[in-house]
Amino acid sequence: MTILVTGGAGFIGANFVLDWVAQADELVINLDKLTYAGNVQSLASIDGNPKHLFVHGDIADSALVEKLLAEHQPRAVINFAAESHVDRSIHGPEDFIQTNIVGTFRLLEAVRAYWKALPGDAQQAFRFLHVSTDEVYGSLAPDAPAFTETHQYEPNSPYSASKAASDHLVRSYHHTYGLPVLTTNCSNNYGPYHFPEKLIPLMIVNALGGKGLPVYGDGQQIRDWLYVKDHCSAIRRVLEAGTVGEVYNVGGWNEKPNLEIVNRICALLDELRPRADGKSYSEQITFVTDRPGHDRRYAIDARKLERELGWKPAETFETGIRKTVEWYLSNWQWVENVQSGSYREWVEKNYGERSE
Ligand code: NAD
Numbered sequence: 428m429t430i431l432v433t434g435g436a437g438f439i440g441a442n443f444v445l446d447w448v449a450q451a452d453e454l455v456i457n458l459d460k461l462t463y464a465g466n467v468q469s470l471a472s473i474d475g476n477p478k479h480l481f482v483h484g485d486i487a488d489s490a491l492v493e494k495l496l497a498e499h500q501p502r503a504v505i506n507f508a509a510e511s512h513v514d515r516s517i518h519g520p521e522d523f524i525q526t527n528i529v530g531t532f533r534l535l536e537a538v539r540a541y542w543k544a545l546p547g548d549a550q551q552a553f554r555f556l557h558v559s560t561d562e563v564y565g566s567l568a569p570d571a572p573a574f575t576e577t578h579q580y581e582p583n584s585p586y587s588a589s590k591a592a593s594d595h596l597v598r599s600y601h602h603t604y605g606l607p608v609l610t611t612n613c614s615n616n617y618g619p620y621h622f623p624e625k626l627i628p629l630m631i632v633n634a635l636g637g638k639g640l641p642v643y644g645d646g647q648q649i650r651d652w653l654y655v656k657d658h659c660s661a662i663r664r665v666l667e668a669g670t671v672g673e674v675y676n677v678g679g680w681n682e683k684p685n686l687e688i689v690n691r692i693c694a695l696l697d698e699l700r701p702r703a704d705g706k707s708y709s710e711q712i713t714f715v716t717d718r719p720g721h722d723r724r725y726a727i728d729a730r731k732l733e734r735e736l737g738w739k740p741a742e743t744f745e746t747g748i749r750k751t752v753e754w755y756l757s758n759w760q761w762v763e764n765v766q767s768g769s770y771r772e773w774v775e776k777n778y779g780e781r782s783e
């Protein structure tokens with residue numbers, strides 16, 4: 428048996444592939460374009476493992492995807508591949524349209540043709556699992572209930588709009604062609620191998636590097652945080668037992684304002700790697716110009732996944748954030764390796780425009 432994962436050199440995809448290889452006796456084909464966010468070093472621990480085959484390529488390359496499907500006959504495709512950073516989508520939405528919309532469309536087309544030609548049993552067992560985000564639902568008022576699966580789509584950034592479009596395409600391939608799809612919409616993830624452009628890894632890396640900790644606006648925007656390994660276990664559970672055509676929201680019941688997250692990271696670093704001058708890392712916090720169109724609050728209602736499939740997160744925010752900070756402290760070489768020229772250019776472009 429074989430599964431095909433796309434975007435498996437990115438943050439969540441790499442965690443998923445590492446867990447899969449550790450737990451399942453099944454080959455995983457890992458198709459990744461290796462954009463700035465893709466990093467084969469995240470997969471170094473399974474280098475040479477016969478259960479993992481890495482393929483460098485684009486989900487929008489129909490010929491390549493058709494060839495991989497024909498050669499390896501996967502029983503499932505799990506689509507992580509995406510442009511995923513809101514700030515980048517504000518500076519340059521084109522790549523988001525190309526990968527998240529056109530790429531997902533081409534992938535769906537190749538998968539549809541492959542699935543249609545499968546023999547009866549294999550056709551019935553086949554699944555296409557699309558990994559999406561809570562950001563498609565838009566921003567919540569402070570007292571509004573958390574997003575359920577039936578919440579209206581109101582994407583506010585080019586990133587979330589492109590993910591919303593991909594979700595709609597996936598839905599339509601089920602309703603129109605009968606493709607056996609599953610969709611997961613997850614809250615903000617954090618954990619090992621997270622590229623240091625997103626809030627949590629950026630704060631850890633900047634703090635240790637003696638740099639400013641740039642908090643956008645008043646720092647009171649709320650995100651709902653889930654440890655990445657819990658997201659991976661939810662995807663495995665939905666793949667195994669989810670009802671075809673259904674959407675499952677995934678979240679950790681961990682709503683927190685950004686400033687609280689940054690202060691928590693500072694407190695953990697104060698404990699685990701105190702600054703030489705004895706001061707707190709929180710002295711490095713700087714308030715910078717807000718992100719345009721910044722969503723104020725996300726919160727996920729994950730009760731359907733718990734009720735129907737018995738999934739629950741294993742980590743609390745307290746246990747997960749400690750593990751995360753400890754991972755960055757013990758894997759500094761990984762951080763140094765991802766800080767390539769293109770990464771530095773991006774940081775300059777993004778933060779050069781923000782005044783303190
Ligand atoms: P990421 O940016 O870390 O990784 C994306 C991966 O996709 C990279 O390895 C990149 O090289 C690859 N990729 C990009 N374009 C490609 C293409 N055209 N063809 C093949 N590979 C391509 O993203 P992530 O944080 O790991 O997110 C993975 C998925 O989960 C995305 O679909 C994202 O929308 C979704 N998601 C992310 C979060 C989060 O908090 N990070 C939360 C919910 C959902």
Ligand code: TYD
Nearest residue numbers: 513615624625626627641642643648650685
């Ligand atoms: P981010 O990690 O980019 O995820 P998303 O925008 O997809 O939720 O940002 C998380 C929150 O942290 C978001 O409200 C923006 C804020 N933020 C900062 O305050 N400073 C930063 O440097 C970054 C990257 C994000």
